[in-house]
Amino acid sequence: MFPPLIDTHCHIDVRQFDQDRDQLMVRAAEGGVRAMLTLGTDLLSSGRSLELADAHDSVYAAVGLHPNDAIDDGPVDWWPYQEMADHSRVICWGEIGLDNHWDTVSPDRQQRVFRDQLAIARDMQLPIAVHIRKAHPESLAILSEPPFKDVTGILHCWSGDLDEAKKGIDLGYLIGIGGPVTYNKSTLPQIVAELPWDVLVVETDSPYLAPVPRRGKRNEPALVRHTFDRLVEIKGDLDPDIAAERLWNNFRRIFTRFDVEYPSAARA
Numbered sequence: 001m002f003p004p005l006i007d008t009h010c011h012i013d014v015r016q017f018d019q020d021r022d023q024l025m026v027r028a029a030e031g032g033v034r035a036m037l038t039l040g041t042d043l044l045s046s047g048r049s050l051e052l053a054d055a056h057d058s059v060y061a062a063v064g065l066h067p068n069d070a071i072d073d074g075p076v077d078w079w080p081y082q083e084m085a086d087h088s089r090v091i092c093w094g095e096i097g098l099d100n101h102w103d104t105v106s107p108d109r110q111q112r113v114f115r116d117q118l119a120i121a122r123d124m125q126l127p128i129a130v131h132i133r134k135a136h137p138e139s140l141a142i143l144s145e146p147p148f149k150d151v152t153g154i155l156h157c158w159s160g161d162l163d164e165a166k167k168g169i170d171l172g173y174l175i176g177i178g179g180p181v182t183y184n185k186s187t188l189p190q191i192v193a194e195l196p197w198d199v200l201v202v203e204t205d206s207p208y209l210a211p212v213p214r215r216g217k218r219n220e221p222a223l224v225r226h227t228f229d230r231l232v233e234i235k236g237d238l239d240p241d242i243a244a245e246r247l248w249n250n251f252r253r254i255f256t257r258f259d260v261e262y263p264s265a266a267r268a
Helices: 021-030 043-055 079-085 107-124 136-143 162-170 188-193 221-235 240-254
Strands: 005-010 033-039 059-063 090-099 128-133 153-155 174-177 200-202
Touching: 005 200, 005 221, 005 240, 021 033, 021 221, 033 043, 033 090, 033 221, 043 059, 043 079, 059 079, 079 090, 079 107, 090 107, 090 136, 090 153, 107 128, 107 136, 128 136, 136 162, 162 174, 162 188, 174 240, 188 221, 200 221, 200 240, 221 240
Parallel strands: 005 033, 033 059, 059 090, 090 128, 128 153, 153 174, 174 200
Antiparallel strands: none
């Protein structure tokens, strides 16, 4: 019996799941995953994410342009994204942000696209899912700019330090905890130990970053329970059922289109 969980960040539209996507849904349900947010990284994947949300009650969608996919130099036509974002199954704008690990898109281009999407999310009153890789100071600086003070969401797959996490929290963001919290050499457990429950959520980033004991293999939403179990172990102050309810309500507080109460009367 597993407590009900939300996988707050996954990519179940990708080709890695083409052969067993229906079975993935079954495994997720059997593992206690009652909801999952699948995120677009460009226009096509945003459309696929919405199609999956339309087809499965447990799936919700996000639409957006990932920094590594903003490869064209010209202006982006945001209208198709905005049309999709009007759909009731779209509860988030993302995955957006900055990435200084790869050199496929210039920092200036990434920042322009990031600001464009922050403005749209603000105007549509949608929370965001923020990708930050080796760009924490720049990302937090943009998020703190006055035009975006009312935008909030999740800082996905946190990889910054504790002070940076606190800056994000002060801006109103939740901290997404993924599979790396289970890795032996990760510093994430020390950071998690210092953060309160009311700013945390768990995620998989499927098909990437599988937690121990599946590290190095394909990740999927059912495996979020390993990240959750490790989080409960690190924090050490809440029963798993209470912890799961806290995480659920954290997500619901920010993602206001997700109007689903914690299913405390039933367990997966």
